[in-house]
Amino acid sequence: MVRKTKQEAEQTRQCIINAAREVFVDKGVSKTSLEEIARHAGVTRGAVYWHFTNKSDLLHAMRDQVILPLIDRMDDALLVNLDKEQNPHNDPLTRIENFLLCTIQVLNDHQETRQTYEIMMTKCEYVGEFENVMQQIMSNCSSIVDKLEQAYTKALEKQLIKPKLTAAQYAQDTHLFFSGLLHMWVKDTDGIRYRNQAQTLIHTHIEMRRK
Amino acid sequence: MVRKTKQEAEQTRQCIINAAREVFVDKGVSKTSLEEIARHAGVTRGAVYWHFTNKSDLLHAMRDQVILPLIDRMDDALLVNLDKEQNPHNDPLTRIENFLLCTIQVLNDHQETRQTYEIMMTKCEYVGEFENVMQQIMSNCSSIVDKLEQAYTKALEKQLIKPKLTAAQYAQDTHLFFSGLLHMWVKDTDGIRYRNQAQTLIHTHIEMRRK
DNA sequence: TTATATACAAACACGCATGTATGTAAATAG
DNA sequence: CTATTTACATACATGCGTGTTTGTATATAA
Numbered sequence: 076m077v078r079k080t081k082q083e084a085e086q087t088r089q090c091i092i093n094a095a096r097e098v099f100v101d102k103g104v105s106k107t108s109l110e111e112i113a114r115h116a117g118v119t120r121g122a123v124y125w126h127f128t129n130k131s132d133l134l135h136a137m138r139d140q141v142i143l144p145l146i147d148r149m150d151d152a153l154l155v156n157l158d159k160e161q162n163p164h165n166d167p168l169t170r171i172e173n174f175l176l177c178t179i180q181v182l183n184d185h186q187e188t189r190q191t192y193e194i195m196m197t198k199c200e201y202v203g204e205f206e207n208v209m210q211q212i213m214s215n216c217s218s219i220v221d222k223l224e225q226a227y228t229k230a231l232e233k234q235l236i237k238p239k240l241t242a243a244q245y246a247q248d249t250h251l252f253f254s255g256l257l258h259m260w261v262k263d264t265d266g267i268r269y270r271n272q273a274q275t276l277i278h279t280h281i282e283m284r285r286k
Numbered sequence: 287m288v289r290k291t292k293q294e295a296e297q298t299r300q301c302i303i304n305a306a307r308e309v310f311v312d313k314g315v316s317k318t319s320l321e322e323i324a325r326h327a328g329v330t331r332g333a334v335y336w337h338f339t340n341k342s343d344l345l346h347a348m349r350d351q352v353i354l355p356l357i358d359r360m361d362d363a364l365l366v367n368l369d370k371e372q373n374p375h376n377d378p379l380t381r382i383e384n385f386l387l388c389t390i391q392v393l394n395d396h397q398e399t400r401q402t403y404e405i406m407m408t409k410c411e412y413v414g415e416f417e418n419v420m421q422q423i424m425s426n427c428s429s430i431v432d433k434l435e436q437a438y439t440k441a442l443e444k445q446l447i448k449p450k451l452t453a454a455q456y457a458q459d460t461h462l463f464f465s466g467l468l469h470m471w472v473k474d475t476d477g478i479r480y481r482n483q484a485q486t487l488i489h490t491h492i493e494m495r496r497k
Numbered sequence: 498t499t500a501t502a503t504a505c506a507a508a509c510a511c512g513c514a515t516g517t518a519t520g521t522a523a524a525t526a527g
Numbered sequence: 528c529t530a531t532t533t534a535c536a537t538a539c540a541t542g543c544g545t546g547t548t549t550g551t552a553t554a555t556a557a
Contacts, residue, residue, distance in 0.1 A: 089319045100423055101413075102413060102414070103316075103413030103414070104411060105314075105316035105317065105410035105412070106316065106413060106414070149478045150308040197411070197412040197420065198412065198413055199411060200314035200315065200316060200317070200408070200410060200411060200490060201314075201409065202314030202409055203313070203314070203317070209408065209473055212473070213470075213473060213474065213479060215448060216470065216479075217479065220297075236440060239493075239494070240490060240493070240494060244490045247487055248463060248487070248490060248491055248494065250466070251462075251463045251464075251466035251467050251470065251487065252459060252460075252462045252463050252466060252468060253466070254465075254466030254470060255461070255462035255463060255464070255465030255466030255467075255469070256462050256466075258465060258466070258469060259427065259465060260350070260424070260460065261422065262420055262424060268427075268428065276459070276462065278405060279451060279458070280459055280462075281457060282451070283448075283450070283451060283459065283461045283494070283495075284494075
């Protein structure tokens with residue numbers, strides 16, 4: 076065999092992750108063997124065990140590749156320069172809407188992200204060594220709600236929405252709406268019920284709040 | 287061995303389902319063997335294979351026991367006598383709120399339901415012979431949205447909510463909200479973030495719509 | 498240039514879960 | 528009262544997935 080350079084090794088590592096994603100999405104995590112993943116990637120189980128300690132580790136790596144960048148984008152979309160820029164295309168409410176739209180857009184355009192979400196939502200079990208991922212998800216949700224609340228606070232200050240409810244309440248409701256939408260969007264593989272009208276649903280949700 | 291009567295046999299069948307639920311919730315569906323379930327139920331795999339063709343069949347039976355009654359309750363809560371009874375405690379909006387509250391209540395009070403939901407949401411993979419369950423869930427959602435829409439139509443007629451949006455739009459938004467809430471409620475095993483304030487969240491969601 | 502670490506492939510050992518086939522005692526049908 | 532079916536327990540056959548170990552050719556460091 077031909078020993079690989081560091082770059083080539085990193086390439087196989089990525090290749091294994093990609094192969095895993097495609098087999099996972101097809102057969103589910105627990106019913107795919109590392110042998111199958113290796114074959115799909117054009118390597119042997121030796122390579123898989125070299126780059127990852129086990130299947131769970133591989134799954135973690137797969138998830139991180141998609142989730143971590145998404146969290147970064149979130150800050151940009153919801154918080155950065157929230158107080159500056161008084162022009163109407165940058166008001167807090169529109170930014171919230173754009174954040175939601177943008178996330179759906181990523182799922183639409185980026186197959187890697189879409190497949191990973193599908194796996195995490197419907198093709199894996201949060202059990203044993205994977206149970207703490209649940210905690211990560213929950214704390215992630217908390218930070219989303221926090222950021223939404225900050226945006227809604229600005230929206231209240233600028234009197235874009237009715238003061239009937241608090242920013243926290245608006246934020247919670249929006250988060251639950253979006254959480255539901257993501258689940259439905261991912262599960263709606265035909266695209267008939269949710270994927271095709273996600274933009275409309277989001278716009279409606281925000282519009283409901285506008286004065 | 288002592289041959290059982292029909293009643294006793296039905297009892298062991300139920301016993302197996304209960305055992306399965308408790309082991310599933312603990313170790314996840316794919317990592318629990320039928321041997322383990324049998325042991326937990328105080329029988330052997332022979333009994334399990336007698337009552338169910340395989341693990342998937344058992345999982346289906348478990349799900350049906352919880353989901354089917356829930357669908358029945360839904361009709362009662364949202365549709366029955368929707369046009370009669372003009373008293374304010376039975377207005378369409380309150381009925382929607384009560385339906386949501388009632389569903390959460392069932393999860394709270396009924397361990398069997400709670401565990402089953404936890405399994406279906408975070409401890410099983412929708413793959414292979416279980417993929418059609420996904421379709422069932424989706425079509426179920428459709429009928430929920432339909433019923434919500436009917437209730438919201440009445441609410442619009444009675445001018446309880448603002449005519450800014452259509453009944454269908456309100457229904458979709460409420461369904462996504464509730465879908466998100468259910469997911470979060472189930473995942474929030476500590477109860478800190480969602481379980482403790484579910485009632486408030488629901489009330490807020492409905493209140494937002496009130497004129 | 499040589500020694501060592503790297504990046505895997507190949508081989509080994511092991512248990513465990515599944516499905517089926519057979520055995521069996523008592524309930525039930527007739 | 529007898530025959531048959533029921534409701535399982537037990538035993539058997541089989542395969543598959545995992546983790547580890549060993550082998551090896553080459554990149555890389557010195």
